[in-house]
Amino acid sequence: MDSENTALWLPARGKKFEVGPAPVPEPGDEEVVVRVRAVAVNFLDTLPGYAYRFVLPWVRFPMVIGTDVAGEVVAVGRNVSRLSVGERVLGHAVGVEKSRNRPAEGAFQHLVVLMQHLVAPIPGALAFEQAAVLPLALSTAATGLFQSDHLGLPLPTSVPTEKNSTVLVWGASTSVGINAVQLARSAGYRVVATASPRNHDWVRSVGAAEVVDYRSKTVAAELLQAIGGQPLAGTVAIGSGSLPPAVEVARRAKGTRKVASAHPDPVTRLRAWRARRKNVQVSAIWGASLKDNEVGPAIYTSFLPQALASNAYRAEPRATVVGHGLTDVPNALELLREGVSGEKLVVTI
Incomplete structure (x- = not known):
């Protein structure tokens, strides 16, 4: 696993994003660490600073936000047997959720912690940037x-x-x-x-x-x-x-x-x-909310891996790559605010 980590930090409500060092995370029970290769942006990520008081009032700052991840598993925690180091995956990062609420689980960084039952292996033919369009929408x-x-x-x-x-x-x-x-x-x-x-x-x-x-x-x-x-x-x-x-x-x-x-x-x-x-x-x-019930593992563990591998399920909508590196994520969020249709904006990391 990488010896260093870098994240796109949101220092506080109403403040601008800052790229800076972040702790190298360790996976807990039923968690994996993924080296992020691509992230997609969502309207939740575009919240203005004041909106956190109403939509996500529990969020502690500084925070790393973002939900849509595709990359490679670099570490696995205890009780993880279905995923292995080196495996190409997509995953739903839940760092801003009330029950998680920690920067290590935000998507906009090089190394992210994911709950293993919100992670699915992806076939070799599926590019990271296209896989990243799925998690939150799915x-x-x-x-x-x-x-x-x-x-x-x-x-x-x-x-x-x-x-x-x-x-x-x-x-x-x-x-x-x-x-x-x-x-x-x-x-x-x-x-x-x-x-x-x-x-x-x-x-x-x-x-x-x-x-x-x-x-x-x-x-x-x-x-x-x-x-x-x-x-x-x-x-x-x-x-x-x-x-x-x-x-x-x-x-x-x-x-x-x-x-x-x-x-x-x-x-x-x-x-x-x-x-x-x-x-x-x-x-x-x-x-x-599916992270806390049977729907999460039913989708990410039981259904999606085989469905993607057999082409019974398509990673949609079309990924449009609008940047490379964490410094380009804020620009992607600005483009999203302007409106998109039939596509998902993606930044490779």
Whole structure:
């Protein structure tokens, strides 16, 4: 393992990032240390300083943030038998989570500690920068689809049994949405989705049976027609503005009136209260919560390695490399704030 470590530190709320030395981490029980080769950036990483008081009030500074990692295992802790030194992996870093809350587990550094059940080996043909697009988006989609406090669907398998029901993915061309489509199909569900017309073919290519333009004035009617006579197994609503129309479709379709929203904020909670009056259950997804239940290991340990190796699952969306080295991560975050579509911004390390 490297004898030195360097991290992109966030010194305090409202302060600018600083690149500097970091302790060389040691893996604890059921942990591994990964030499980071690529990271992806997410909107959670773009939080302005003051927002930490409301979104992540428990975070202690200085902190190393970031969630999406791809690299090589350089050390394994006790009770780790499924991963070995030198193995190429992707992983979900959870350093900013309340129960972890330590810089050693933030993605934006050369050596990062990962919980072994949130790490998956990747095939040799999958580049680190493309593998890095998966973790948070995959975790968020899996949380919404499979956790019991959300849709609670059966877990995905490499050879799924086809169900006679449909999952609606509103916002399928987002990074969370494109993973939700694939996971729902891997669980045996027919998928109906929304996306802008330029992304319809892409969304269909990963398994959606029908795709509707979310900006259409008749989007609810079109979705109900696409769902047809099958019962609705549940809905994943992704992005700002997705929840009201998703609730309306869930209210009018036959089947399960559950909507898992990947836009948790106070407005979502208000809309969830209003949805109950329409007999629709709305839940707010927090993607890292699968680290504490059976969904995390089911995805990263049991499902994903084989699915990636057999090409049954694709690392999507497309990675766009926008920098090299920790000093380029803040620039990537600025580009993300400006908006992206159908791609994930990645920095190689």
